[in-house]
Amino acid sequence: MSEASQDNPYTLGIAKFVSGLRYEAIPAEVRARIKLLILDSLGCALYGSHLQWCRILQDTLTRVDQTRDCAIWGTKFRLSAPHAALVNGTEVQGFELDDVHRAGVLHVGAVVLPALMSLAETHQNMSGRDFLTAAVAGYEIGPRVGLCMGPEHIGQGWHSGATLGVFSAAAGAARGLGLDVEQTVHALGIAGTQAAGLMAAQYGAMVKRMHAGRASQSGLYGALFAQGGLTGIVNVLESEYGGFCTTFSRSTDRFDLSELTAGFGEVWQTMAIALKFYSCVGSNHTTLDAIRDLQAQQPFSPYDIDRIKVHGSQVTMDHVGWKYQPQGLTSAQLNLPFCVATYLLEGDCFVEQFSDSIVSDPARMALAEKVEVYHDADITSRGAKFRHMVRVEVVLKSGETLTCTKEYARGSERNFSSDADVIAKFEKLASHALPASQVAQLRDAVLGMEELTSASQLAQLLTQH
Structure with a gap:
């Protein structure tokens, strides 16, 4: 051409x-x-x-x-x-x-x-x-x-x-x-x-x-x-x-x-x-799921950890694997080591775990220092569909190493959520802005969208009255 x-x-x-x-x-x-x-x-x-x-x-x-x-x-x-x-x-x-x-x-x-x-x-x-x-x-x-x-x-x-x-x-x-x-x-x-x-x-x-x-x-x-x-x-x-x-x-x-x-x-x-079930960038979710699974198999606390190694694609390393600096809430939610530290210390990584006050939290920052992100050429070679794949190694102070590989996160296209989980997430988030009765009306209008004579009804239900 x-x-x-x-x-x-x-x-x-x-x-x-x-x-x-x-x-x-x-x-x-x-x-x-x-x-x-x-x-x-x-x-x-x-x-x-x-x-x-x-x-x-x-x-x-x-x-x-x-x-x-x-x-x-x-x-x-x-x-x-x-x-x-x-x-x-x-x-x-x-x-x-x-x-x-x-x-x-x-x-x-x-x-x-x-x-x-x-x-x-x-x-x-x-x-x-x-x-x-x-x-x-x-x-x-x-x-x-x-x-x-x-x-x-x-x-x-x-x-x-x-x-x-x-x-x-x-x-x-x-x-x-x-x-x-x-x-x-x-x-x-x-x-x-x-x-x-x-x-x-x-x-x-x-x-x-x-x-x-x-x-x-x-x-x-x-x-x-x-x-x-x-x-x-x-x-x-x-x-x-x-x-x-x-x-x-x-x-x-x-x-x-x-x-x-x-x-x-x-x-x-x-x-x-x-869909996301953590309040952070999607590149971090497979690592958080891996840690979640490892803790379910063998409980350990943040204080048991010597270091954590995350092996991922080049994009994962470049996008979220950088050394954390307290530059604002955006960087806290995008940085993989900081989100790992948040999950380990708080037990989750959802909306309640993030506010301006945590950006410089010394406990999270100290634990984040123990999280290292490495490029894995084999993962990169698998292409875009595996760009979030990770192999996570949790090295405990006891000398034991726990390993988990995750190709897809919860809510992913290969592991999609149940209707109930999606609805529960919606209702939890929507309740911050609208009364429960209106949240229920909006939920029903979206799930029954084919029956709406005018889609503008959705906008009306999204507005505070």
């Missing part, structure tokens, strides 16, 4: 899938799963609504935006559709609780749902079935872009949730608006040129929480502007000069375009999305 070529078989293929997707074509297991995934993301957002960084956005944007079309979840605030997408996406991603497509390296609900919900409120003719179909369209696309790019994308410093997320958000919003194939191509091309996000934000910066919201907003802009007639980069994924894949990989060959449209209608990436 020459640099001047406008050939776009993959971008066009995505647009055809998104524009042509129908509710009836979605398998029953996918429809059931997407409702659980949506429920989980909304619970995460409701918990996130009171967090400092979310309140900064709520307060700031309320001062500069006089439009009151769309709900800010878990609050009484209302903003314009683009600003609601920004804030609500930040809430979903606000506390390292939300879903992740591990191989595609993307938090999907945080980028798809805020844009789509904004459209549901401003376009009252979107039914529950329409919403569910559009959500699946969005959940299918971003992970495929991630699979195309591979884990090296985040390894070289791009925050994939922000960069890949624009395509999921644009796809969901385009389907929600009922855009045709050509318009959807432009929506993707407008969203793709807005992609941005730097992984240095993980070292304590609040702005890391905002990346998903910004991607959701960019995808919403892409769909709305395309509907209005604005043209985008029609070969945004294929272009050899300045295209997404070549630019973000700094190469012409370290990506696989075939992944972008692989298996449409047969392989559903929605089923490969995992």
